[in-house]
Amino acid sequence: MRVTTNLMVNNLLHDLGQASRRLEQGERKIASLRRxxxxxxxxxxxxxxxxxxxxxxxxxxxxxxxxxxxxxLRDTESCLSNLTMLLNSAMQNATRAASGVLPxxxxxxxxxxxxxxxxxxxxxxxxTHQQRSLFGGHSTDKPPAEITAEADGFVRSVTLxxxxxxxxRHIGPNTLMSVNYTAESVFGTQGQDLISGIISLxxxxxxxxxxxxxxIRDDLERHHARVISLxxxxxxxxxxxxxxxxxxxxxxxxxxxxxxxxxxLDLAGATVELYAAENAYRVALAMGARVIMPTLMDYLR
Amino acid sequence: xxLEIALRGxxxxxxxxxxxxxNVANASNPGYTRQEARLEATxxxxxxxxxxxxxxxxxxxxxxxxxxxxxxxxLRNEMSSxxxxxxxxxxxxxxxxxxxxxHEHGLRTVLTKFWNSFQDVANDPESDAFRRTAIQSGEAxxxxxxxxxxxxxxxxxxxxxxxxxxxxxxxxxAQQIADLNRQIASVAAARGDQPNDLRDKRDVLIDTLSxxxxxxxxxxxxxxxxxxxxxxxxxxxxxxxxVEVTETASGDFVFxxxxxxxxxxxxxxALGGEMGGMLELRRTxxxxxxxxxxxxxxxxxxxxxxxxxxGYGLGDAVHVERDFFSGTDAATIRVSADLVQNPxxxxxxxxxxxxxxxxxxxxxxxxxxxxxxxxTVSIDDFMLGMIGRLGVESQxxxxxxxxxxxxxxxxxxxKEMVQGVSLDEEMTNMVRFQHAYNACARLMTALDEMLDxxxxxxxxxxx
Numbered sequence: 001m002r003v004t005t006n007l008m009v010n011n012l013l014h015d016l017g018q019a020s021r022r023l024e025q026g027e028r029k030i031a032s033l034r035r036x037x038x039x040x041x042x043x044x045x046x047x048x049x050x051x052x053x054x055x056x057x058x059x060x061x062x063x064x065x066x067x068x069x070x071x072x073l074r075d076t077e078s079c080l081s082n083l084t085m086l087l088n089s090a091m092q093n094a095t096r097a098a099s100g101v102l103p104x105x106x107x108x109x110x111x112x113x114x115x116x117x118x119x120x121x122x123x124x125x126x127x128t129h130q131q132r133s134l135f136g137g138h139s140t141d142k143p144p145a146e147i148t149a150e151a152d153g154f155v156r157s158v159t160l161x162x163x164x165x166x167x168x169r170h171i172g173p174n175t176l177m178s179v180n181y182t183a184e185s186v187f188g189t190q191g192q193d194l195i196s197g198i199i200s201l202x203x204x205x206x207x208x209x210x211x212x213x214x215x216i217r218d219d220l221e222r223h224h225a226r227v228i229s230l231x232x233x234x235x236x237x238x239x240x241x242x243x244x245x246x247x248x249x250x251x252x253x254x255x256x257x258x259x260x261x262x263x264x265l266d267l268a269g270a271t272v273e274l275y276a277a278e279n280a281y282r283v284a285l286a287m288g289a290r291v292i293m294p295t296l297m298d299y300l301r
Numbered sequence: 302x303x304l305e306i307a308l309r310g311x312x313x314x315x316x317x318x319x320x321x322x323x324n325v326a327n328a329s330n331p332g333y334t335r336q337e338a339r340l341e342a343t344x345x346x347x348x349x350x351x352x353x354x355x356x357x358x359x360x361x362x363x364x365x366x367x368x369x370x371x372x373x374x375x376l377r378n379e380m381s382s383x384x385x386x387x388x389x390x391x392x393x394x395x396x397x398x399x400x401x402x403x404h405e406h407g408l409r410t411v412l413t414k415f416w417n418s419f420q421d422v423a424n425d426p427e428s429d430a431f432r433r434t435a436i437q438s439g440e441a442x443x444x445x446x447x448x449x450x451x452x453x454x455x456x457x458x459x460x461x462x463x464x465x466x467x468x469x470x471x472x473x474x475a476q477q478i479a480d481l482n483r484q485i486a487s488v489a490a491a492r493g494d495q496p497n498d499l500r501d502k503r504d505v506l507i508d509t510l511s512x513x514x515x516x517x518x519x520x521x522x523x524x525x526x527x528x529x530x531x532x533x534x535x536x537x538x539x540x541x542x543x544v545e546v547t548e549t550a551s552g553d554f555v556f557x558x559x560x561x562x563x564x565x566x567x568x569x570x571a572l573g574g575e576m577g578g579m580l581e582l583r584r585t586x587x588x589x590x591x592x593x594x595x596x597x598x599x600x601x602x603x604x605x606x607x608x609x610x611x612g613y614g615l616g617d618a619v620h621v622e623r624d625f626f627s628g629t630d631a632a633t634i635r636v637s638a639d640l641v642q643n644p645x646x647x648x649x650x651x652x653x654x655x656x657x658x659x660x661x662x663x664x665x666x667x668x669x670x671x672x673x674x675x676x677t678v679s680i681d682d683f684m685l686g687m688i689g690r691l692g693v694e695s696q697x698x699x700x701x702x703x704x705x706x707x708x709x710x711x712x713x714x715x716k717e718m719v720q721g722v723s724l725d726e727e728m729t730n731m732v733r734f735q736h737a738y739n740a741c742a743r744l745m746t747a748l749d750e751m752l753d754x755x756x757x758x759x760x761x762x763x764x
Binding site: 014 | 328329331335393394397398400402403409413416417420423424425427650652654655656657658659662665666669681685686688689691692693695696699710713714717718719721722723724725726728729732
């Protein structure tokens with residue numbers, strides 16, 4: 001083999017180039033702490049990483065939707081339990097009034113009390129969640145229960161919103177959950193609703209119509225049972241949200257782990273590689289300096 | 302007689318030293334081919350009555366170029382595929398930067414933010430702030446798509462001007478090769494000499510030409526080369542022809558020489574060299590990346606608009622069909638100006654009531670639908686597929702290029718071994734020729750002394 005001056009110089013340059021490229025690549029990896037900096041570094045890995053990032057972003061999104069659903073349902077739940085207590089005290093009042101042994105003054109006091117309960121029920125119906133009516137269907141800007149007539153300091157009638165609009169939250173892939181209850185589903189159909197029930201109870205108490213009092217008390221009992229079962233349903237929904245959230249959290253953490261395994265640099269390995277590359281570069285430089293220096297001319301007279 | 306032999310010796314050594322000097326002077330010239338003076342004994346005389354023939358000395362018969370035509374051909378072939386894949390890789394890796402994936406500022410992030418902003422509106426349909434955010438993220442998405450599209454189109458058109466520039470370079474080189482052909486032929490014919498340095502010049506030009514396009518070269522007996530590109534002659538003897546470029550309706554370039562088209566067909570890159578690579582890259586940009594991006598954008602526009610049209614803006618008493626995006630493809634996509642001015646008209650509701658976010662949710666859930674590529678792929682997956690394809694193509698081009706680099710280095714080393722100047726060798730030759738020259742000179746002195754003896758000191762008796 002004929003070794004020429006240019007051949008040696010070219011080889012040296014090529015070797016130096018290779019060594020410095022490895023050094024540069026190692027440096028770039030460590031500086032970015034990433035294994036994949038552009039799709040061509042590892043096309044399969046890059047797409048898998050992007051997919052995982054999508055999964056993580058989706059999970060985070062669903063978790064935030066679940067949080068939003070949960071606060072809504074929590075407010076609904078507390079409303080419903082207040083409503084249960086309200087019905088309890090209305091029924092107690094009915095029981096006391098139905099005994100028929102109370103003096104006129106006590107009956108009037110009970111009637112007053114019941115009117116207060118009516119107003120309380122109206123305010124429960126108009127509860128809001130972040131300034132949005134809980135039970136107003138899609139008309140979240142309007143109070144769903146309205147006192148339409150008042151006389152002698154008593155509430156005469158209340159109308160309930162007929163809006164049955166459903167409010168849903170996207171809580172998982174292809175999974176929607178309806179989070180709102182309409183006024184009629186909570187309080188009963190307009191006319192046979194529990195508010196008008198309490199109003200007629202109050203009137204029956206005022207009129208000392210004991211039979212009606214008993215009958216209305218039974219109606220309220222049925223409303224009570226319905227509200228309790230609604231409360232249970234809300235509780236079950238919240239539990240379902242918890243379970244979903246748990247699942248999503250696990251998926252999110254697992255995806256993040258996978259992503260980090262896919263994308264992140266093995267720092268120890270990369271550092272060792274960088275040192276090796278640096279050594280190789282130094283050796284190439286030192287060898288090169290020795291190889292291209294001497295020529296025959298150094299030894300000719 | 303002897304004096305003449307010594308003189309011939311002196312001349313020959315001097316000439317050989319000249320060649321050595323020429324080699325040393327060109328030691329670092331990459332296109333230079335080492336030359337060698339071929340010494341040969343001049344024809345001997347037959348003298349009757351004497352044993353054997355009488356030698357008449359030496360002369361330089363020829364100065365040869367130490368070159369291997371086979372290596373040249375190999376180098377040129379590999380050079381044109383290297384340049385092809387290099388051009389392709391450079392372009393594809395530039396496209397990779399356009400999408401800036403898998404980083405946090407890529408198209409994917411913008412798209413995710415867009416979907417998320419509609420989820421926010423769906424959860425909070427009464428809020429003006431979330432509508433504004435959704436419109437902003439729509440604009441961010443439109444910006445990202447338009448930007449990527451603009452960069453792709455920019456690269457596409459810059460390739461066109463690069464290609465025409467390369468074509469004129471090819472034409473120039475063709476002319477130069479034809480000129481050199483004429484000079485070489487005339488030198489060879491007139492004096493029977495080897496025009497080594499002219500040949501070196503021509504070889505450098507052919508090497509450059511092969512990095513632009515794949516050429517094949519044949520040499521005739523007069524020393525002139527015929528250069529062809531895909532079987533059509535570009536240079537023959539001292540005639541150079543011009544490569545002409547025309548653009549087809551689909552935007553491809555067609556090359557022709559004197560009316561004959563060069564290599565048209567599926568494998569547009571088969572033209573080889575940088576031009577082949579750029580043609581291939583250009584077609585890929587147009588038929589794959591720009592098309593995919595446009596398809597992505599127009600699908601986003603049409604599906605978001607279709608869902609948006611069915612909804613009501615905040616406070617709309619009657620249903621008004623409004624588009625969310627205007628434009629038809631990645632180059633023209635924008636959030637419609639109407640919405641930018643009135644964010645409350647974002648159609649989050651399907652009933653016109655403020656608490657209804659089902660319209661916004663419908664738009665956010667478009668990401669779950671697999672409607673692209675004939676109903677098999679979702680918008681997100683379509684985009685990922687695009688990025689994946691880019692990665693694979695870019696990596697493949699890089700591998701080809703790296704392989705070609707290795708091959709090329711190997712061949713270059715081989716060529717260098719044959720044609721390169723070794724300074725040690727030249728120094729050795731220098732010493733050798735110098736000694737031979739000195740010896741010839743000494744011979745001349747000896748002969749001179751002999752003649753002096755014969756003429757001036759012999760036969761003094763007669764004086």
